[in-house]
Amino acid sequence: MKTFTKILFIPIFVFLSGCGVSHQLRSQQAQHFQPVRIAILRGVGEFTLQVKGPYQVLNFDSKETLGQEKFLKAKKVVPTKDGIQIGEKHYLKDKIKISPQKEASVYINNRRFRGEIDIIKNVNNHLLVVNVIDLENYIKGVLYHEISDRWPLEAIKAQAIAARTYALYSMQNSKSPFYDVRSDIYSQVYGGRTSEKYRTNIAVERTAGLVLVYRDKILPAFYHATCAGHTENVAALWDNNLPPLRGVVCNFCKKSPHYSWKKNMRLKDIQDKLNEKGYAFGRITHMQVLDRNPSGRITTIKITTDDDKQTIVSGKEFRDIVGPNVIRSNNYVIDMKGYYVDFLGRGWGHGVGLCQWGAYFMSREGYSYDEILSFYYPGARIVDCYEKHKRLDL
Ligand SMILES: [Zn+2]
Structure with a gap:
């Protein structure tokens, strides 16, 4: 049973399908758009x-x-x-x-x-x-690095729109006079023509120009691998409070290979990493989760050292310092094991916006790309950036 509304999306798709724009024309439009x-x-x-x-x-x-x-x-x-x-x-x-x-x-x-x-x-x-x-060819060089080209097409199309939207958002917020985005994980990983695949290219062509907006502004369309139950409220991580990014319950990613994870670490290694970033920890004797936000992710951790000092570190900072791919998400329990610690976690990534493995299982259940996007970005609209570029201030 589909439990979310499609109402916001219907009129836009009537418009888009009604205008009968060919893929060739769309790629010509892309070439005249800001590269x-x-x-x-x-x-x-x-x-x-x-x-x-x-x-x-x-x-x-x-x-x-x-x-x-x-x-x-x-x-x-x-x-x-x-x-x-x-x-x-x-x-x-x-x-x-x-x-x-x-x-x-x-x-x-x-x-x-x-x-x-x-x-x-x-x-x-x-x-x-x-x-x-041009924007379309850029997204073609991004998609394979973000998801598998073997995934159902509707999931790839949802990812194409999220990636295109995120690219436009980055272009609007670029700090360098010479480039808008990087080709590594600090933006979206981009491998050029070498990274293009047949099915990811089809997904880009079939969604050419489509982007997500909220109140006629490009949405910072964050996405991540697996939310493991609840996507994160963007306000927990960044200075932003947009309604489409406030988090939703996601029951679709339960079978994701990243749903649960375990990482064993030496306390000494954690101490060293924290001290490299300016802390002055003695030998860590205990770590404890102090608080979690409504999505279940850790807001603060209390770290006790052998001089009986206690320090509070934010969950976001702790993960950033220890390593975002070592501690794969901010949703875990801490199990102390003497000189070692086990982190028993769920999900992979910051958790904001589209849950990629949730999108994968939604598409396997028959949901279309617009339904997937309206689920993960509630209240956002899909528009054609080549038609609307003047209004979107691009
Ligand atoms: Zn999920």
């Missing part, structure tokens, strides 16, 4: 560049052509005192753009990318390498 700039290498001394086909080298600032080449065998790119060296060619600029033509493939350290490549030399004589690409 995503992804930092794929930061602060490197050199990297390997290869272009299998014609390309131009442009002045990053003025866009004037500095060179027109037929192809480039794999060559080292290095910063020089007064410019950037690509193989035997030297460009007297600190910022250049590689613009492939006729869909020539570009390879950075043997990984294939679509779109353009910006190479920027910083004041420390290191290079920043940025892939500039």
Whole structure:
């Protein structure tokens, strides 16, 4: 029995299906939309560049052509005192753009990318390498790193919309003048053309342009692997209180492989990690969960040391310091074992927004991507960002 409402979603999908926009047109719209700039290498001394086909080298600032080449065998790119060296060619600029033509493939350290490549030399004589690409192709390079391409299509489509929305949110909040997102876990992991799979590409094409909004603003569409019973209220982690991110009961991820976990650690190792981050703990003798929030996740932990000092550490900070993939979630019990401790936990990830394994089991039960998204982001609407971009302030 489906227990949640679809009312908010129906009119929008009548509109979208009624407008009969083809996938080709949608990809053309994407190309005219603001591109995503992804930092794929930061602060490197050199990297390997290869272009299998014609390309131009442009002045990053003025866009004037500095060179027109037929192809480039794999060559080292290095910063020089007064410019950037690509193989035997030297460009007297600190910022250049590689613009492939006729869909020539570009390879950075043997990984294939679509779109353009910006190479920027910083004041420390290191290079920043940025892939500039349209939003749809960016999401194609993200999805395989987030979920399996073998999952049911509706779950992949839900993930595509969440990832596209999160990308737009990141673009609106970018702090760097040269890139919007990183290609690692600090944004969404992105592997370029090399990471694209047939079924994840289909999911991107069938949801092209669709994003989640709340009150006409792009939603920070957080997602995570497994919530293990209740998604987290965003206010517990970040300075945000949006109604679609306040947490829901999720009974769909019970069979997730990440539903429960156990981690055994030496107390000495925990002491060392905390002290590396500025604490001054003596030998830890006891740890105790003090408080949990309504989603069941730990808000505070009390740590006792051999000098009988007691320190309160927030659950979020404790997990960040010990390691978010060591302590996989903030929902666990502490079982003291002498010089060791067992953490017996449930779920994987921060728990906010879409529960990926919940989405997987929902799709296997026949739920569609819009139903999955309305369940995990209640009150959010799905809109077409290419149609609505003026209103969404993009
Ligand atoms: Zn869940």
